[in-house]
Amino acid sequence: MPKKAKITAPLSAVVGSNIKARRAELGLTQNALAQALGVEIETISRYERGAVAPSFPQLEKLCTALSVKAWQLFSDGSVVPNANGQTLDDLLADLSGRDREFVLDFVRGYVAHHGRSQ
Incomplete structure (x- = not known):
């Protein structure tokens, strides 16, 4: 029987944690990020908690607003391309x-x- 992969945090939690960390790194409030994306502040809170995952169009907006590449939001730190992607x-x-x-x-x-x- 194949060896099972180590279970890590759900992807939505990883993405949410990375959104929150990058937002804080930039000194943005949830409200400021919500305004930049054209969503309610509760949507940002849900993303950051991993309660919901952003859609692909929202993901593109998030990457722009947070000045990150998509892989950075999905990375759990286990395998990381170089800093420039x-x-x-x-x-x-x-x-x-x-x-x-x-x-x-x-x-x-x-x-x-x-x-x-x-």
Whole structure:
């Protein structure tokens, strides 16, 4: 039988907690965020408590109002892309072919030397 995944907080609670933390980080009140989104203050309270999840259109507005990427609101901290939300492909895209190959060779050597994490 496959091993069960560790159960974490429901996604709506994770999103709500991240909305609340980012709002506080920006010094916004629930009322200010509600006005920015065109919703009632109780809607923000429900989002932050995880009682309801924002719709996709509201999620887009939240990301704009809170100046975050969507993945930041969904992240429970267990797996986090780099702070800018960039992938390795994004970072390598700006390099010349020669520089990309150098970086890839370096990473291959690092993995070969240190092995894969278990």
